[in-house]
Amino acid sequence: MPCENQLIYLSLQSAQSLPVWLELSAMMITGLFVHWLVFAGSAYTTVGFGTNPLPIGWDLVMVVIALSGMIAFGWSISVLFGMTQAVNIASQKRKELKSD
Numbered sequence: 001m002p003c004e005n006q007l008i009y010l011s012l013q014s015a016q017s018l019p020v021w022l023e024l025s026a027m028m029i030t031g032l033f034v035h036w037l038v039f040a041g042s043a044y045t046t047v048g049f050g051t052n053p054l055p056i057g058w059d060l061v062m063v064v065i066a067l068s069g070m071i072a073f074g075w076s077i078s079v080l081f082g083m084t085q086a087v088n089i090a091s092q093k094r095k096e097l098k099s100d
Contacts (some may be wrong), residue, residue: 035053040065
């Protein structure tokens, strides 16, 4: 049952990434890809970009990108710790089975 849920989750995640790839393709065609990649990477990994290349009215986009980067970092760390704990528990069970 858990494997089925994970497959559904991965399928939905893949389907949600399609618009992102379409947008990236459009940016590559128009030549804006490198400019926006630098902007998004800077805003995602830090709390700012230095200069704001966005038009007026789009100022909060940088804040949303920065917040999503912070949340993704914390989430990734928690998943890493959860996976490490699961591996340690499985390793201990394997040792117990070998000793019996």
